[in-house]
Amino acid sequence: MHPALLALIGTGGTFFLTAFGAAEVYLFKKNLDERIQSMFFGFAAGVMTAASVWSMLLPAIDEGGWIPACIGFLCGGAFLLLLDRSVPHIHALLNKNRNQPYSLSRTTLIILAITLHNIPEGLAVGLAFAMATVEGSSATMAGATALAVGIGLQNIPEGASVSLPMFREGCSKTRSFLIGAASGAVEPVSGVMGALLAVSIAGVMPWILAFSAGAMIFVVAEELIPGAKIEEHVYSGSIGVMLGFAVMMGMDVALG
Numbered sequence: 001m002h003p004a005l006l007a008l009i010g011t012g013g014t015f016f017l018t019a020f021g022a023a024e025v026y027l028f029k030k031n032l033d034e035r036i037q038s039m040f041f042g043f044a045a046g047v048m049t050a051a052s053v054w055s056m057l058l059p060a061i062d063e064g065g066w067i068p069a070c071i072g073f074l075c076g077g078a079f080l081l082l083l084d085r086s087v088p089h090i091h092a093l094l095n096k097n098r099n100q101p102y103s104l105s106r107t108t109l110i111i112l113a114i115t116l117h118n119i120p121e122g123l124a125v126g127l128a129f130a131m132a133t134v135e136g137s138s139a140t141m142a143g144a145t146a147l148a149v150g151i152g153l154q155n156i157p158e159g160a161s162v163s164l165p166m167f168r169e170g171c172s173k174t175r176s177f178l179i180g181a182a183s184g185a186v187e188p189v190s191g192v193m194g195a196l197l198a199v200s201i202a203g204v205m206p207w208i209l210a211f212s213a214g215a216m217i218f219v220v221a222e223e224l225i226p227g228a229k230i231e232e233h234v235y236s237g238s239i240g241v242m243l244g245f246a247v248m249m250g251m252d253v254a255l256g
Contacts, residue, residue: 003133003195007126010148011191014125015184017152021159022180025167035236040157042228042240045220047154048121049241050248052220055128055147056213064206072207076120076214083116084222117158117223118186120215121151126191127209130198134205146251154244159183 060069128144163180167173194212198205228237 001133003130003199004192006129006133006144007191007195008188010125010129010144011122011188013148014121014152014155014187015181018155018159018184018187019177019181021156021161022163022177022183024160025163025173025176025180028164037157037161038228038236039240039243040154040161041224042237042242043244043247044154044158044240045224045228046241046244046246047150047248048216048220048224048244050245050252051124051147051150052213052216054249054252055143056124056209056216059131060206060209060213063209064203068206069210072210073214073217075207076211076216077218078214079211080116080120080215080218080222084218115186117219118184119190120212120219121155122187122190123194123208123212124216125151125187126194127198127205127212129191130195131205131209134199140255142255143252146255147248150248150251153247155184 057069057073060072125144125148128147129141132141132144159180162183163176166179167176171179194208198208225237225241228240
């Protein structure tokens with residue numbers, strides 16, 4: 001099967017789980033409990049951190065050495081920093097305005113934020129499936145599947161954390177669901193693009209792997225960790241980080 005098709009299947013699964021989380025708007029009328037929300041954000045941070053190390057950085061070092069891994073990692077973080085500073089958006093998880101000099105609707109700003117947040121996740125899953133098809137690579141299809149499952153699990157509360165606040169602010173349930181589901185729409189696009197690039201240009205795989213890891217860690221540091229540290233529930237967030245890291249590490253090591 002072509003790597004791009006595998007990447008589409010894998011990221012399609014993460015998109016589905018995001019939409020599944022957004023569908024919670026049909027079950028609940030209020031936002032998630034702060035304690036649960038804090039743990040979910042922490043869980044997502046743990047999953048993405050472990051995925052960055054075991055699924056991205058270690059394979060990048062194995063494929064190309066530590067220099068491409070370091071440079072690619074820093075470039076990924078710098079790229080997300082540039083987008084974060086230049087694109088007007090609202091941090092969907094933190095509900096804070098960023099760079100809003102334009103007359104854009106709140107919905108548009110949230111969608112822009114979601115796009116920034118999910119680009120590295122889609123890249124990571126797409127690259128994992130692309131690596132599994134490369135002859136001689138240490139990556140396996142089981143490991144790529146484990147990464148997709150881990151990213152998908154943390155996408156469930158992410159979808160709910162977008163759709164529920166939108167409904168609370170006056171959007172209809174259907175509109176809120178569609179906006180929440182849009183959280184994952186960019187992942188198949190970035191995943192397929194990353195897979196095509198990786199298999200088309202010789203030697204680029206380690207750089208893109210490290211780039212994706214750097215972008216994911218930037219999201220963790222910029223948005224997920226602060227979101228997990230809700231003032232009255234800091235321990236819930238810390239527990240979520242530990243659980244998410246352990247789950248993702250365990251799946252990656254056991255299956256990868």
